[in-house]
Amino acid sequence: MxxxxxxxxxxxxxxxxxxxxxxxxxxxxxxxxxxxxxxxxxxxxxxxxxxxxxxxxxxxxxxxxxxxxxxxxxxxxxxxxxxxxxxxxxxxxxxxxxxxxxxxxxxxxxxxxxxxxxxxxxxxxxxxxxxxxxxxxxxxxxxxxxxxxxxxxxxxxxxxxxxxxxxxxxxxxxxxxxxxxxxxxxxxxxxxxxxxxxxxxxxxxxxxGPKAVAFPEIIGVPTDAGCIKHVQDDGSLLIDCATPAEQSVASTCEAGPRGAGSGAFAPAFALAALCGLARRRRERADRRSV
Amino acid sequence: MSILLLTAFMLAPSTVTTQVVALDLDGLVEASSGAIWGRVVNLDAGPRDGNAKVVETTVTLEIYGRHARPSAPPPTARFVVPGGRFGRFAQVVPGAPRLRLGDELVVLIEPLARGRQGVAGFNQGLWRVERTAQSATVVSDRTGVELVPAPAPRLTAPVPRDERTFDALWQELATRLGGAR
The missing domain is CATH 3.40.390.10 (Collagenase (Catalytic Domain))
Known part of the structure; x- marks a missing residue:
């Protein structure tokens, strides 16, 4: 906690x-x-x-x-x-x-x-x-x-x-x-x-108060497999549960070198490609939330 | 991560006025039947006996050592803390211990109703063991206590957190509880 x-x-x-x-x-x-x-x-x-x-x-x-x-x-x-x-x-x-x-x-x-x-x-x-x-x-x-x-x-x-x-x-x-x-x-x-x-x-x-952060917006259905979270411009969260299979990739991309251990051993070009794919998915999700 | 943040926050110069007050060990030992030292190997959330609407988590330690009062049975490796997750919901009780698998702890045990064991003082009787290559210290997060009565004579000087060496605490508990390692 x-x-x-x-x-x-x-x-x-x-x-x-x-x-x-x-x-x-x-x-x-x-x-x-x-x-x-x-x-x-x-x-x-x-x-x-x-x-x-x-x-x-x-x-x-x-x-x-x-x-x-x-x-x-x-x-x-x-x-x-x-x-x-x-x-x-x-x-x-x-x-x-x-x-x-x-x-x-x-x-x-x-x-x-x-x-x-x-x-x-x-x-x-x-x-x-x-x-x-x-x-x-x-x-x-x-x-x-x-x-x-x-x-x-x-x-x-x-x-x-x-x-x-x-x-x-x-x-x-x-x-x-x-x-x-x-x-x-x-x-x-x-x-x-x-x-x-x-x-x-x-x-x-x-x-x-008036400056309180809004409730998170959820896309898809949350499961124990986890979701991808994005902090939006206003500080609120967009929780993307529509693409859970990519969560580990996204986490690795967001965490960087000290993140998930598996990322450190992935071939660099494959990781970059997967991160790019995850990023495009997030951008689409971000557009949906506006 | 939360502990790191907590520590960093407390060490920040701007937070001097937000330190918390520690209670002494006497009251905690007085309320306890013994102490256990070990590592969290299981956290099992489920409905409480007698009220299925209330969730509590049974914490199981791999025991490394324990002290018991001579007149009391030795504490077992399990104790309960209120709260836990069930499906998409979770219950929390502010002030209750927040634990993770792998945490190394020293816990003063207080007998509860229906044969359960809890943490004496709710959270104050729980220390996390922090190890480096050279030493082991124990830290009690004093922010977690919940409206525990603090009569004036028991107040000590405000400290950011209760921290001492593991050996010092464990020995002190052995002496106060009259048990053996």
């Missing part, structure tokens, strides 16, 4: 601390929702120490923190719809049963199946070829931690935790800025993650 933004930062010379989650198959593709705006629902189970209405309103307010931000002067909204309380639902994603794929916020209790030191986590399910997030669930570990909506208590602040997890739900990874909401650790009583820092907003804007 990769964090392509780091590479982009190195190339641009601009230091951002935020990190975007990217598809391991296509490092240029950040994970994100195709439509700005999603519906979330609450699981009906609650820890004893929290009043239901307080928990829901706190978490709903935490979604609001991310819902309307300014990206280089342009108002960028990501509206969240509160779908209310549901029962008998489970986190995760089913390709067969789409109706069960709510974006669930759940208190997991004794069913917590992750290490005990984790306060909360977010699972994202996405299309590996486009990076489109199709489902997200937030799990809160009330088996090992006591949550509170009152910052004066020496417990895990629910809003502090929720705002961070919602950042993951939007496609953000952990920031390297200790002050950021998307920073990884959170001591008890911490409340600073309730409010976004500029680094968090910059991360959001990189995904959903």
């Amino acid at each position: 990769t964090r392509v933004l780091l590479g982009a930062l190195l190339l641009s010379g601009t230091a951002h601390a935020y990190v975007l989650y990217t598809s391991p198959e296509y490092e240029e593709v950040p994970l994100r929702w195709r439509t700005k705006g999603i519906t979330f629902v609450f699981d009906d189970r609650l820890p004893q120490e929290i009043v239901e209405s307080a928990a829901q309103s706190t978490i709903a307010s935490s979604f609001d923190v991310w819902s309307a931000l300014s990206c280089t002067g342009t108002a960028t909204s990501f509206p969240f719809q509160n779908g209310g309380v549901v029962s008998g639902k489970s986190v995760g994603f089913s390709e067969e049963d789409g109706a069960s794929n709510e974006n669930l916020v759940a208190w997991v209790g004794s069913a917590w199946s992750h290490p005990s030191s984790v306060v909360a986590l977010t699972s994202l399910t996405y299309d590996v070829h486009t990076g489109e997030i199709v489902d997200a669930d937030i799990e809160l570990n009330d088996r090992d931690f006591v949550f509170s909506t009152d910052p004066s208590l020496s417990e895990m602040d629910l809003s502090n935790t929720a705002v961070h997890e919602i950042g993951h739900l939007l496609g953000l990874d952990h920031s390297r800025a200790p002050a950021a909401t998307m920073y990884a650790t959170a001591p008890p009583e911490e409340t600073k993650k309730r409010d976004l820092t500029q680094d968090d907003i910059d991360g959001f804007c990189a995904i959903y």
Whole structure:
């Protein structure tokens, strides 16, 4: 799994601390929702120490923190719809049963199946070829931690935790800025993650702002055999799955001498011819995408 | 490639203010039943027991060494990390370890529900072994931790990453866990 933004930062010379989650198959593709705006629902189970209405309103307010931000002067909204309380639902994603794929916020209790030191986590399910997030669930570990909506208590602040997890739900990874909401650790009583820092907003804007890179365009049907990717002028990807047989040739051409080992042993004239053929195919594909 | 990029990013002078905070080893050892050292030889993604909508990956190591608490059974060569690919979809959990075949690791093991083993501290209890002709160092990617509580006394000075020699870490784990190599 990769964090392509780091590479982009190195190339641009601009230091951002935020990190975007990217598809391991296509490092240029950040994970994100195709439509700005999603519906979330609450699981009906609650820890004893929290009043239901307080928990829901706190978490709903935490979604609001991310819902309307300014990206280089342009108002960028990501509206969240509160779908209310549901029962008998489970986190995760089913390709067969789409109706069960709510974006669930759940208190997991004794069913917590992750290490005990984790306060909360977010699972994202996405299309590996486009990076489109199709489902997200937030799990809160009330088996090992006591949550509170009152910052004066020496417990895990629910809003502090929720705002961070919602950042993951939007496609953000952990920031390297200790002050950021998307920073990884959170001591008890911490409340600073309730409010976004500029680094968090910059991360959001990189995904959903006016300068965000468009979703990849796919030609053909993606298969495990792989596809050829082209970075277009606007920075978006064209993923050509129509000519998978040429992928290895194209990869060799694009990777150069340090690429696929087999290319280093191919006769030079044959390799050049194959690369030329692949290049012409790509140019045709590029024209189709305009 | 991602690790190289990560390293380069952290060494860049302009990123001094974006370093991460390391947690100490005490809490990690406290949560663990033992440690294993080995190389990833298999990654098997599949539905989690009890909820087919959730995918987790079982990681199998070729074991080179292990430490266990005297009172605990030795950790096995397998542990789980959340997420994995299924068809055209994949599930990820930010903060969880991201592994590849061939990675050489030292892992502090935490027992999980249903007899599974996980990484203590989610990601903090996992070090990658980086070898050169002269030495072997272990590196823990501190960016991967997920909202692990960090009480003030446990905070140490910000460091770009936790890096030490392999021998030093392995010996320290042996001492703390009371096991033998």
